[in-house]
Amino acid sequence: MRSVLLVDVFTHPIAQKYLKRSGIAHAIACAYHACHMAVKAGVNPDLAAKAALLHDIGHYEWFTDGEWDYELYKRNDIHAIKGAERAHKLLIRLGEEPKAAKEIALAILLHTDSYLPEGDLEKNKLQQIVKMADEMDEEPGGRHHYRVIDQTTALHRIKKLDQMIDQAGYPIKKLV
Numbered sequence: 001m002r003s004v005l006l007v008d009v010f011t012h013p014i015a016q017k018y019l020k021r022s023g024i025a026h027a028i029a030c031a032y033h034a035c036h037m038a039v040k041a042g043v044n045p046d047l048a049a050k051a052a053l054l055h056d057i058g059h060y061e062w063f064t065d066g067e068w069d070y071e072l073y074k075r076n077d078i079h080a081i082k083g084a085e086r087a088h089k090l091l092i093r094l095g096e097e098p099k100a101a102k103e104i105a106l107a108i109l110l111h112t113d114s115y116l117p118e119g120d121l122e123k124n125k126l127q128q129i130v131k132m133a134d135e136m137d138e139e140p141g142g143r144h145h146y147r148v149i150d151q152t153t154a155l156h157r158i159k160k161l162d163q164m165i166d167q168a169g170y171p172i173k174k175l176v
């Protein structure tokens with residue numbers, strides 16, 4: 001059972017603002033990859049899809065005079081930290097269970113090693129899935145952030161993903 005649908009998360013103005021910044025097409029592609037991998041691995045696909053959808057919402061504007069400075073961005077990046085916090089706040093606001101919101105936030109926090117100190121960190125299955133989903137959709141030079149998708153198609157794909165999660169055994173919890 002889950003408390004919040006993916007479509008509720010996706011259509012929230014806060015999610016829209018930040019998803020547009022880092023690329024809606026990339027976010028949705030990752031959510032699909034994560035959902036498929038989670039179902040196969042026996043991991044909760046609702047948590048995986050939400051974490052993958054929101055994994056990049058911590059990005060700031062990285063344009064300088066309209067130019068994308070990828071090297072500068074990589075050097076100073078803390079998007080996973082900001083994203084984890086933003087996602088957690090948004091999910092709690094939408095009525096997500098605190099335990100689920102925490103798991104999603106942690107998977108977002110650990111989806112990239114780019115800002116972490118050297119050394120191995122033991123990630124759980126959900127955290128590994130979200131990281132792999134992101135890597136599967138990555139393109140050189142950060143080009144995956146600029147792929148476009150129209151809003152109707154995006155919404156349709158999100159609703160389809162919600163159906164897949166329902167069918168995997170995680171229907172929405174009905175309010176009584």
Ligand SMILES: [Fe+2]
Nearest residue numbers: 026055056134
């Ligand atoms: Fe990403």
